[in-house]
Amino acid sequence: xxxxxxxxxxxxxxxxxxxxxxxxxxxxxxxxxxxxxxxxxxxxxxxxxxxxxxxxxxxxxxxxxxxxxxxxxxxxxxxxxxxxxxxxxxxxxxxxxxxxxxxxxxxxxxxxxxxxxxxxxxxxxxxxxxxxxxxxxxxxxxxxxxxxxxxxxxxxxxxxxxxxxxxxxxxxxxxxxxxxxxxxxxxxxxxxxxxxxxxxxxxxxxxxxx
Numbered sequence: 001x002x003x004x005x006x007x008x009x010x011x012x013x014x015x016x017x018x019x020x021x022x023x024x025x026x027x028x029x030x031x032x033x034x035x036x037x038x039x040x041x042x043x044x045x046x047x048x049x050x051x052x053x054x055x056x057x058x059x060x061x062x063x064x065x066x067x068x069x070x071x072x073x074x075x076x077x078x079x080x081x082x083x084x085x086x087x088x089x090x091x092x093x094x095x096x097x098x099x100x101x102x103x104x105x106x107x108x109x110x111x112x113x114x115x116x117x118x119x120x121x122x123x124x125x126x127x128x129x130x131x132x133x134x135x136x137x138x139x140x141x142x143x144x145x146x147x148x149x150x151x152x153x154x155x156x157x158x159x160x161x162x163x164x165x166x167x168x169x170x171x172x173x174x175x176x177x178x179x180x181x182x183x184x185x186x187x188x189x190x191x192x193x194x195x196x197x198x199x200x201x202x203x204x205x206x207x208x209x210x
Contacts, residue, residue, distance in 0.1 A: 086122025
């Protein structure tokens with residue numbers, strides 16, 4: 001019998017921590033690209049939830065030659081687009097995010113570093129920043145992110161972070177509040193697309209610090 005009593009879902013229908021396999025299964029079953037792992041204690045699970053999932057389950061960061069099936073399924077990315085990404089040193093730690101024009105790598109915006117942030121928060125803020133930027137410019141470009149968690153948070157119009165607000169990261173939480181408010185009060189037509197890292201390699205906005 002498994003000793004795991006807590007399950008972290010980084011990528012699923014509702015990312016979070018679940019106290020039984022049945023609850024976890026409901027979040028990941030049928031969800032393409034689901035990322036999850038079991039832990040024996042709640043403390044371990046909470047630490048993992050605030051960390052990049054790749055610290056626990058491994059990640060292939062280099063582009064590989066895609067198979068015919070993968071090409072048929074994913075095709076190739078549209079480089080006439082805006083790509084966003086975040087980087088975080090520590091957990092929590094210094095976090096920053098940016099957006100680049102995918103075709104040339106030209107940096108369009110960059111924010112941070114912010115103290116006591118997490119990668120998931122950075123990915124969320126980058127995605128909302130990208131949406132606001134494209135709407136302001138009345139741009140038809142699609143928007144790429146490699147984070148299903150950020151996509152889920154944007155869809156929910158809520159950053160479902162477990163990070164606690166402190167005096168050190170108060171500015172970051174102000175940005176989260178502003179981002180959530182923007183999502184609740186703005187409509188947009190921008191297409192948000194998952195960047196398929198395992199097929200296409202790192203997203204153009206990647207900070208290259210892995």
